[in-house]
Amino acid sequence: MKRWWWPAALAVLIVIALVLLVDREEALRLFPARDWTWQAMQSRGVWRVGLDPSFPPFEQLNEAGHPVGFDVDLAHRLAEQWNMEVEIVAIGFDSLFDAVRTGQVDSVVSAYPYDPRLTRDVRFSTPYFDAGIRLAVRADSPLQEVSELAGQTVAVEWGSMSDMVGRRLQRELPTLQLAQYATPAESVQALLNDPAVSAALVDNVTLRQAEASGLPLKAVGPVLESNPYVIVMPRTGRLLQERVEEALQTLRERGTLDALEQTWFATMP
Template identity: 25%
Template sequence: MLVGCSNEVTTTDGMKLVEEGKFTFAASGEYAPFSTTNPDGTMSGFDIEVGEVVAKELGLEPVQKKFKFSSIVEGVKSGRFDAAIASHTITEDRKKNVNFSTPYYYSGPQIFTRPDSKIESLDDLTGKEVAVSKGSTYAKQAEQVTDNVILYDSDVTALEALSQGKHDAVITDFITGKEAIGKGLTIVGKEILGRSEQAIAVAKDNKVLLEKINKALEKLREDGTLKKISEKYFGEDITTLSSE
């Protein structure tokens, strides 16, 4: 039995796990349609289903943990969770604290405004009030052009505030914005600011688990499972580069 920073950690077949026989993964539950919180407190969504099928491939029982997005990476690093399956974009800063799997989906940040806004591009956000989610990569993009960055606990609540007349714009994942528009929010998408790779985060000292997750993801891509889950939530396959 090994002792982690926050929990006892069991080694199984070389994997370090929070709990024997279980795959404990974290998500925010505040990032529809990737993870949302159900009335009974459980989470559902694209990320959650990916976590469940990865656990099955690992031969482990899936255990979902809801946690604030801005603190999830630290939770993985400290051993509170086995992994984060929470739409984390692979960045150099995050790679200093955790290791990442191969990407399980591809996306990209986009500017969203109200329909009457004249904002079209990142340069148009100079000096404007821009809302983003705490702990996301979007804050740094906004900070390139404005000092007036408002932080929310989730992208969805930021978009809801924008739709209600608050702030000048929101920067978030284009899929999240697309889903919000489909649910009736009065917002429109403007410039897409690049492409991002989202992956599963694992503690740096948990290399065997990372290897097994990568093998699981490879199989789930090849047998069409990831594509099927993606099409269920988005109507298209966002799990391969060909969808870009």
């Protein structure tokens, strides 16, 4: 009997292989790999978390040289739900991504901005904090909406995301003027001290720090340019990602994320 069906079957297999090579998401869905990261975490009873302790209030070293901060507490609150301990591994920010990919750590919890270009190499959680650009005004300002900025002067950090947002707003409001400063902190000081400046475009970290320190300003409207912080996990960490999402949602519902913000931004000088 002639095996005439072999060429056709081989062609089908080649097409499937090519599809799976191109579409890794489909490959993982059809042939889910074992999540060795989650399995190792369960065996150890320890979640190895990488962070760069140089970005307060999210992560910093205390007087004893131990990492503390929003992200450290967040990691512990997540691991508690899995009955696991947390091992903090201090790593320079530029090396965090590779540390996850090579298995040096199980995850990164380090004010890490979401980057869609990296989703083929790692997994990201949903955001737990948005550090994006907000519009800040003095506490007694009558401004309530971005549309009211026509004819006003707005402070921005030169060359930053806030500058980009300001230029975008100028296209919508041609009479809006930008006053450029070297740092977000200088933009905030200009808003508070220069009557000619009506508002400032600053990142949400700077704004939360200013609010926590008692400066007389407030945010107006929603985030104008999002910059979400996420947890980074290995590309094969399918179960880990599911557990992280479940635990994060629990923390949101309990108000724990809001409480961590209040606690750690209040510690800023």
